[in-house]
Each structure stands twice: as structure tokens, then as C-alpha cells.
Amino acid sequence: MASAVSPLAPTSLPQMPAIEGVRLATAAAGIRYAGHTDVMLALLEPGTTVAGVFTRSRCPSAPVEWCRDRIKAGRARALVVNSGNANAFTGKNGRVATRLTADLAAKAVHCKPGEVFLASTGVIGEPLDAGKFAGVMAGLAQTAQGEGWLDAARAMMTTDTFPKLASATARLGKTSVTINGIAKGAGMIAPDMATMLAFVFTDAPVAAPVLQALLKEGVVDTFNAVTVDGDTSTSDTLMVFASGAAARRGAPCIGRRSDPRLKGFRAAFVQVLANLAEQVARDGEGARKLVEVVVEGAVSKPSARRIALSIANSPLVKTAIAGEDANWGRVVMAVGKAGEPADRDRLSIWFGGIRVAHHGERDPAYDEAEVSAVMNRSRARARPRAHLRPHQGVCRHQRRLSILGSRMAFHWCRP
Amino acid sequence: MASAVSPLAPTSLPQMPAIEGVRLATAAAGIRYAGHTDVMLALLEPGTTVAGVFTRSRCPSAPVEWCRDRIKAGRARALVVNSGNANAFTGKNGRVATRLTADLAAKAVHCKPGEVFLASTGVIGEPLDAGKFAGVMAGLAQTAQGEGWLDAARAMMTTDTFPKLASATARLGKTSVTINGIAKGAGMIAPDMATMLAFVFTDAPVAAPVLQALLKEGVVDTFNAVTVDGDTSTSDTLMVFASGAAARRGAPCIGRRSDPRLKGFRAAFVQVLANLAEQVARDGEGARKLVEVVVEGAVSKPSARRIALSIANSPLVKTAIAGEDANWGRVVMAVGKAGEPADRDRLSIWFGGIRVAHHGERDPAYDEAEVSAVMNRSRARARPRAHLRPHQGVCRHQRRLSILGSRMAFHWCRP
Numbered sequence: 001m002a003s004a005v006s007p008l009a010p011t012s013l014p015q016m017p018a019i020e021g022v023r024l025a026t027a028a029a030g031i032r033y034a035g036h037t038d039v040m041l042a043l044l045e046p047g048t049t050v051a052g053v054f055t056r057s058r059c060p061s062a063p064v065e066w067c068r069d070r071i072k073a074g075r076a077r078a079l080v081v082n083s084g085n086a087n088a089f090t091g092k093n094g095r096v097a098t099r100l101t102a103d104l105a106a107k108a109v110h111c112k113p114g115e116v117f118l119a120s121t122g123v124i125g126e127p128l129d130a131g132k133f134a135g136v137m138a139g140l141a142q143t144a145q146g147e148g149w150l151d152a153a154r155a156m157m158t159t160d161t162f163p164k165l166a167s168a169t170a171r172l173g174k175t176s177v178t179i180n181g182i183a184k185g186a187g188m189i190a191p192d193m194a195t196m197l198a199f200v201f202t203d204a205p206v207a208a209p210v211l212q213a214l215l216k217e218g219v220v221d222t223f224n225a226v227t228v229d230g231d232t233s234t235s236d237t238l239m240v241f242a243s244g245a246a247a248r249r250g251a252p253c254i255g256r257r258s259d260p261r262l263k264g265f266r267a268a269f270v271q272v273l274a275n276l277a278e279q280v281a282r283d284g285e286g287a288r289k290l291v292e293v294v295v296e297g298a299v300s301k302p303s304a305r306r307i308a309l310s311i312a313n314s315p316l317v318k319t320a321i322a323g324e325d326a327n328w329g330r331v332v333m334a335v336g337k338a339g340e341p342a343d344r345d346r347l348s349i350w351f352g353g354i355r356v357a358h359h360g361e362r363d364p365a366y367d368e369a370e371v372s373a374v375m376n377r378s379r380a381r382a383r384p385r386a387h388l389r390p391h392q393g394v395c396r397h398q399r400r401l402s403i404l405g406s407r408m409a410f411h412w413c414r415p
Numbered sequence: 416m417a418s419a420v421s422p423l424a425p426t427s428l429p430q431m432p433a434i435e436g437v438r439l440a441t442a443a444a445g446i447r448y449a450g451h452t453d454v455m456l457a458l459l460e461p462g463t464t465v466a467g468v469f470t471r472s473r474c475p476s477a478p479v480e481w482c483r484d485r486i487k488a489g490r491a492r493a494l495v496v497n498s499g500n501a502n503a504f505t506g507k508n509g510r511v512a513t514r515l516t517a518d519l520a521a522k523a524v525h526c527k528p529g530e531v532f533l534a535s536t537g538v539i540g541e542p543l544d545a546g547k548f549a550g551v552m553a554g555l556a557q558t559a560q561g562e563g564w565l566d567a568a569r570a571m572m573t574t575d576t577f578p579k580l581a582s583a584t585a586r587l588g589k590t591s592v593t594i595n596g597i598a599k600g601a602g603m604i605a606p607d608m609a610t611m612l613a614f615v616f617t618d619a620p621v622a623a624p625v626l627q628a629l630l631k632e633g634v635v636d637t638f639n640a641v642t643v644d645g646d647t648s649t650s651d652t653l654m655v656f657a658s659g660a661a662a663r664r665g666a667p668c669i670g671r672r673s674d675p676r677l678k679g680f681r682a683a684f685v686q687v688l689a690n691l692a693e694q695v696a697r698d699g700e701g702a703r704k705l706v707e708v709v710v711e712g713a714v715s716k717p718s719a720r721r722i723a724l725s726i727a728n729s730p731l732v733k734t735a736i737a738g739e740d741a742n743w744g745r746v747v748m749a750v751g752k753a754g755e756p757a758d759r760d761r762l763s764i765w766f767g768g769i770r771v772a773h774h775g776e777r778d779p780a781y782d783e784a785e786v787s788a789v790m791n792r793s794r795a796r797a798r799p800r801a802h803l804r805p806h807q808g809v810c811r812h813q814r815r816l817s818i819l820g821s822r823m824a825f826h827w828c829r830p
Contacts, residue, residue, distance in 0.1 A: 055751075056754065057748070057751030057752055058750070058751045058752075058753065058754060058755065058756070058757045058759070059747050059748070059750055059751030059757060059759040059762070060751065060759075088744070088747070089744065089747045089759065089762075089772065089775060089776065089777075090776060091760055091774065091775040091776035092760075093776065123744070124744030124745075124747060124748070125743065125744050125747070125772065125776070125777045126777070127776075127777075229730045229731055230729075230730050231729050231730060231731045231745075231748060231749070231752060232748065232751065232752040233748065234747065234748055234751055314645075314646050315644045315645050315646060315730065316644055316646045328540065329503070329504065329538070329539030329540050330539075330646075332474050332503070332504045332539060332540070332649065333472070333474070333539070333646060333647065333648065333649055334646070335473070335474055336470075336472030336473045336474030336475065336647065336649055337472055337473075337646060337647040338473070339471065339473060340473065341473070342473045342474060344473070344474040344475075344504065345506055345507075347474070347504075357504065357540065359506065360504060360505075360506040361504065361505060361506035361507075361508065361540070361542075362504075362540045362541070362542075
């Protein structure tokens with residue numbers, strides 16, 4: 001927590017308006033360090049719906065199992081998040097700790113334990129002393145208020161170097177609704193899922209199954225399209241809570257995912273997810289570069305995505321970029337390694353805006369010095385072809401099928 | 416080539432006897448550097464059979480495509496290997512270069528171009544000037560002799576810090592036969608295939624389909640069970656050549672893979688493959704540790720192998736071992752990430768001989784200092800449970816099914 005802020009950190013924090021039906025509070029429970037704010041409570045008004053996606057690890061943390069078992073009911077009244085201890089690989093003790101935490105929160109919030117959702121981040125394998133929450137839970141429930149997003153984001157930081165927040169508004173019918181999100185990342189950030197912890201809140205009245213569908217389609221090109229170290233956490237959790245409070249201001253209640261009134265909300269929701277996911281990548285442990293990989297002309301979008309991931313996760317591609325070495329042969333290697341249909345003799349590769357290979361051979365105009373200059377940038381300014389984000393590595397696989405794109409920001413760490 | 420010899424290098428070179436029917440020669444063709452020995456010719460007597468396995472890259476090098484197209488005929492008279500240029504991602508020029516090389520060799524050796532096998536290693540994307548072979552090919556064919564294994568192994572080194580050789584003998588019927596192998600590795604060493612270039616020669620009379628079957632089963636726990644950087648080369652090639660000359664000394668000709676007389680030969684063959692594969696791992700670029708991962712009690716051997724690979728290829732596990740940090744939570748992460756059936760609450764983990772986690776929780780007797788002492792070793796002396804090789808990371812997945820083991824040596828690089 002003492003490390004310098006990532007050079008890729010955003011230069012300013014977003015404005016985070018209050019969201020009706022959502023109140024926040026933080027406290028120092030002494031989970032790992034005394035006097036360090038390490039627990040966050042989100043209080044959700046009755047009727048709040050919830051959806052979530054979780055790590056695909058076969059060794060998930062106890063809180064992940066707790067949430068997964070309860071998310072289908074679709075109702076939430078509270079979220080408790082702690083840092084300092086992941087409550088992962090803690091066996092029976094881990095389950096006892098989640099139960100105790102939920103009981104304490106349910107008592108303070110006056111709801112059922114099954115309406116309490118949990119997340120923990122920090123050390124793996126260390127027993128979590130959930131009894132420590134007893135001393136702070138009532139106070140958290142009493143002091144919770146509509147502001148405090150920054151404090152909430154900070155309470156769940158571990159090796160993060162900056163708090164991650166994003167906000168957007170949308171129209172639902174004729175009513176303005178708000179979407180706020182907070183996240184923490186740092187290590188073990190790999191699809192799928194691709195975050196440690198992220199929570200999104202809205203006042204839009206959206207039924208739980210619709211929320212789940214929006215989330216599932218929303219993560220594909222956001223949280224599941226970033227990678228830092230290629231490893232997958234035991235604790236990855238992304239949940240979205242909809243208080244529905246905007247219904248009191250006339251927002252329509254959305255019960256079908258095909259409802260055309262969702263259009264603006266869906267776009268704003270994905271924007272918040274994309275914003276948070278990129279912040280997670282920007283704060284990868286030791287990250288010094290942010291790279292976007294673009295694969296075009298693959299046989300399908302999933303195929304393009306697998307090729308992009310093969311490039312983004314290749315240790316040799318990462319070390320080449322970290323070393324600012326224009327070794328495009330490693331991109332060829334990574335394309336070949338992906339196992340996807342790839343016509344080598346029609347492959348072209350760009351670094352930044354510079355084409356280094358064309359139709360399966362080194363570009364005749366290849367100039368190593370020119371390419372090296374692009375590699376030196378930590379955030380490339382080159383933005384060819386109207387790509388929205390800075391990128392350094394571009395791989396276009398040109399087969400004359402339809403042009404299917406897959407964008408992927410990735411990071412790497414200098415170990 | 417100027418880098419210091421790997422600290423994991425074998426302390427002595429093996430004796431390499433001549434193999435009847437196989438003659439070797441090397442030369443400096445000036446492929447990349449003038450005056451550097453960079454080409455090797457193996458001359459094989461008429462009747463030599465051949466088998467091979469190659470990279471699964473979808474962007475293979477031109478020589479890989481050349482060999483793959485001709486290996487099914489099963490006949491070989493010559494092998495030409497060059498270092499300095501991989502002839503990969505060289506488009507049409509690459510195909511022209513392989514054809515020219517084979518024509519030159521066929522002329523010198525008096526055989527058909529289709530009986531010439533080729534391999535190239537070095538830079539990707541640089542056109543290979545195969546015309547340079549014209550000046551040396553006749554001399555190579557004239558000077559080829561039964562000794563010279565060390566020179567042959569050296570001729571194909573790139574960033575290798577030591578030449579890789581292995582030899583074994585076996586009985587075929589009542590006749591002694593010899594198996595010699597040479598290899599080069601260094602980077603992009605990942606299953607499947609798990610080498611850059613390796614060539615095995617024997618005087619045993621074995622039909623090509625039998626040779627292919629032996630090779631396919633032989634690589635599973637040898638070349639396909641080592642990993643250095645997790646990346647896959649465009650050029651991975653492992654070929655085996657059987658001159659059959661031992662038939663003149665009474666060795667039986669083996670035409671069926673189920674022939675019981677193959678037993679000793681099969682064991683010696685796998686021993687040579689395992690020896691070469693481990694040397695490749697020991698010479699991974701920048702390697703400072705050799706680690707063997709043992710997974711027991713998985714639901715099947717392929718499942719155990721996938722779990723072992725997930726651990727071995729995890730960047731976070733690698734950095735923990737490189738940093739000599741007893742962070743066993745990362746092993747839990749890697750087991751979970753593998754996606755294989757893994758009962759978290761029955762998982763136990765050993766580092767060296769020390770159990771760090773038991774039945775899904777930190778071992779009650781866990782002592783970080785004790786485990787750190789094991790992590791400090793570059794070659795662990797701990798050899799519990801009669802494992803044959805030094806190892807530092809041991810993961811036993813204890814489900815009370817049958818005990819199925821998968822051994823895997825892996826390396827990592829400090830970038």
C-alpha cells in the first residue's frame with residue numbers, strides 16, 4: 001500500500017453522485033492492520049435486486065461460494081466487503097466466518113442473512129477472524145449515508161495504488177437514472193473473470209434476471225477482456241445492485257431484457273464496466289505499459305478474442321514490450337500458439353500505426369528505429385483507425401471474411 | 416551465445432558412440448555471422464526410416480511444413496539443420512529456400528529431395544539466403560563421419576549456453592543397439608511440442624510407423640512435460656531416424672509396435688527423450704531454478720497433467736519461486752485456475768518435503784522460515800517419495816481415487 005501510484009493512473013477522480021436507496025459506510029475492524037480502514041458496508045433499500053458473476057476458479061474463496069449460493073434469489077439488503085484477508089483456502093473456518101459476518105450484518109441492517117452479500121480480498125490461507133466485525137457493524141449501519149464512494153473504494157484496496165471509481169447516467173423512459181461503480185484490482189487479473197472485486201450500484205428499477213443478463217453480456221468485452229498477469233484469483237467478484245428507487249421518480253420497471261427502453265441504460269452500464277476494467281488494468285502490480293491488442297479478420301469474434309488473449313498473455317510478447325524491443329516475431333508466435341484458424345501468409349501486423357509485417361513476411365518498409373520509438377511510449381498516442389484507446393500492439397488478421405474486432409487492453413508486471 | 420553457462424547445466428558431457436549408418440558434418444555457411452559454425456548435415460544410409468512430431472503452431476516455419484509433408488513417406492537420407500535464421504514467417508521466399516536447401520543436399524548426397532529433412536532455428540521473419548548452403552554442401556557430404564556429435568549439437572545452438580547430448584543402449588533381440596540424441600532449446604519451450612529442435616538417431620531396424628508410434632507415446636511425459644516460458648515456437652521439431660544398420664549384426668526388424676522385443680528399446684528411447692527434454696529446461700533463457708511439479712490423486716492422468724501445467728506456467732507461481740517466497744496461496748490459485756475437478760477441502764500442498772497446506776487449510780505446523788530455506792535452493796536436494804529428479808514445488812491433490820502421477824520439470828526466466 002506504500003508503493004507509488006501507477007504511472008498509468010487516471011489524472012482525476014470522477015464525480016460520484018449519491019444513488020437513492022444506497023448508503024455507504026466504512027470502518028477500521030483491524031482485520032490485518034490496526035487503525036486501517038478495511039471494511040465497507042453498503043446498505044440497500046428493501047426491494048433491491050442483485051446479479052453477479054464470479055471467478056471460474058475451482059478453488060473459490062468462501063465469500064464467493066456464499067454469494068453464488070444466494071445470488072439466484074435476486075434480493076439484496078447489504079454488501080459487506082473487507083480487505084486484509086481473502087478468506088480463501090480457509091476450509092470449514094472460512095464457511096463459519098462468512099456465516100458469522102452475514103449474521104452480524106443482518107442483525108445490524110434488520111434483514112435476513114441470505115440478503116447479505118460478502119466479498120473479501122487480501123491474504124490467501126489465513127483464517128479470517130469475523131468476530132472483529134462485531135465491534136463495527138452496528139456503527140456502520142447507523143452512519144451509512146449517500147456520499148462516501150471514495151472512502152468505500154479505498155476501504156477495499158490492497159496493493160492497489162489508486163481507488164477506482166466510475167459513474168454514468170442514462171435515461172430510463174423519461175427519468176434520469178445513475179450508475180456508480182467501484183473496483184479494486186492489482187494482481188491475478190485474468191479472464192474469465194477479470195477482476196478482484198467490483199460493485200456497481202444503480203437506482204434503476206431492473207428485475208434481477210434482466211440485471212443478470214445485462215451483466216453477463218456486459219463483461220465479455222470489458223472485465224473479461226483485460227489481463228494483467230494471466231492468473232485467476234480465487235475471489236473474483238463482480239456484483240450489480242439495483243435499488244429501484246428511480247421508480248418513485250417515474251422510471252419504468254424493467255422486467256424483460258428485450259425491453260427497448262433499456263438501450264441507453266445498457267450503454268451506460270457497459271461504459272461503467274469498461275471504465276472500471278481499464279482502471280484495474282492500469283493498476284496492475286508493477287504495470288508500466290497499457291497495451292491494446294486489436295485482432296481483425298478472424299473467422300469469428302470468439303476466435304479473434306482467443307488470438308488477442310494469446311498475444312496479450314504471452315510472456316515473450318510481454319517481455320518484448322517491457323524491454324521496448326520491436327520483436328514482432330513473438331506476435332507471430334502468439335498468433336500461431338492460439339490454435340485458431342490463422343492463414344500465416346495473409347497475416348499483417350502493426351505496432352502502433354506502423355505496419356511491421358505484411359502478407360506473411362516482414363514489411364519491405366520495416367524500420368526498426370521507427371518501431372522502437374513507438375515501443376518507448378507508456379501510453380501510445382498513435383490512434384489509427386479511430387480506436388478509442390491508446391494502444392501499442394495491433395494485430396490484424398486479414399482474411400477477407402467479415403471484419404470482426406476484439407479489443408483488449410492488457411498489462412504486465414516487471415516481477 | 417556470449418552468455419554465461421546456465422547454473423543448471425549438467426556437470427559433464429555424455430560419451431557419444433558412433434552409430435552405424437549415421438555420419439555427421441558441420442560447417443560455417445555464414446547464415447547470420449561470418450565464421451560461425453551454423454550448419455549441420457546428418458548423412459543417413461539407404462533404408463533409414465524416419466518419424467517426427469512438430470509444433471502445433473498455426474504459423475509454422477517453412478522447414479516444419481517441408482518435413483510434415485514428407486514425413487509420412489517414412490524414408491530419410493539426409494538431415495540439414497541450420498542456426499542463425501528460423502526461416503519462419505518468410506512467406507513464399509521461405510518455401511523457395513527450403514526447396515533450394517533440399518535440392519542442394521540431395522545433389523551432394525545422391526538422393527531425392529523428398530528424402531532430405533530440414534530444420535532451421537534463429538531469427539523469425541528474416542529471409543533465409545539458402546544459396547549460402549551451395550558453397551558448403553558438397554564438403555559436408557564428403558567429410559561426414561561417425562564421430563562429431565558434440566560439433567553437431569553445437570552447430571544448432573542459438574542462445575543455448577551448453578550443447579545438449581544424450582545416449583543410451585538397449586538390446587533388440589540379442590543385439591545391442593544404440594540411441595543418440597542431440598537438442599537445442601532456450602526459449603519458446605512449451606507443450607505441446609516442447610522443444611525447439613531435437614534429433615534422435617539409432618541403428619535399430621524399426622519400421623517408420625512403429626517409430627512414429629514410439630515417438631508419439633514417448634513425448635507425452637518428456638518433451639511435452641517441460642515448460643520454460645509457456646510460449647510455443649513456430650519451429651518445434653523432434654525427429655527420429657533409424658538407420659537399421661544393426662540388422663547386419665543380427666538385430667530383428669521390428670514391424671509392429673506391439674512386438675515384445677521392443678520393451679528394452681522403448682525404455683532406452685524414452686530415457687534419451689527425457690534426458691534431452693530436461694536439458695532443454697535446464698537451459699531455458701535466464702533459468703535459475705529447476706522445479707518439478709508432482710500432482711497426485713487427480714481424476715485422471717490428463718487432468719493431473721493439466722493441473723501441473725497450470726501451476727508450472729503460472730506467472731505468479733514463477734515469480735514467487737524466483738523471488739524465493741513461500742507463497743503457496745499462488746499454488747492454490749493455479750490449481751483452481753486449471754479448471755479441472757479439484758476438491759479444495761481435500762487439497763494438500765508440499766514445497767520440497769515440507770507440507771504447507773493440508774485438507775484445504777494452512778498446515779497447523781506451517782513455518783515460513785523452514786519453507787523459505789527450501790525455496791533458496793536452485794536444485795533442491797529434497798527427494799521425498801523416491802522422485803527421480805530434484806524438485807521444489809510439489810502439489811499432491813489427494814482424492815482417494817487411484818494415485819495417478821504426472822511429473823513435470825519447469826523453468827522460468829527472469830526477464
